[in-house]
Amino acid sequence: MNTGRGTAGNVIAALCSFFFPGLGQLIHGRILAALLFFVGAGVLWFVSFGTLGWIIHIWACVDAAIWKPR
Numbered sequence: 001m002n003t004g005r006g007t008a009g010n011v012i013a014a015l016c017s018f019f020f021p022g023l024g025q026l027i028h029g030r031i032l033a034a035l036l037f038f039v040g041a042g043v044l045w046f047v048s049f050g051t052l053g054w055i056i057h058i059w060a061c062v063d064a065a066i067w068k069p070r
Helices: 008-019 024-027 031-047 054-066
Strands: none
Touching: 008 024, 008 031, 024 031, 024 054, 031 054
């Protein structure tokens, strides 16, 4: 998959992260980032009773959308 800012791969990864935080990072092959986003969003959703989880959830989407490999 072609990865870089604005490519179809990043758009698909961002959409995947919208549905499951961290899935877009996993598509890019960034396993640790995927795990941190998934666990962080889950913890924040649970601790805030479903109100503040959007912070990490949207952050995961943006991170997947703008990530560019070195």
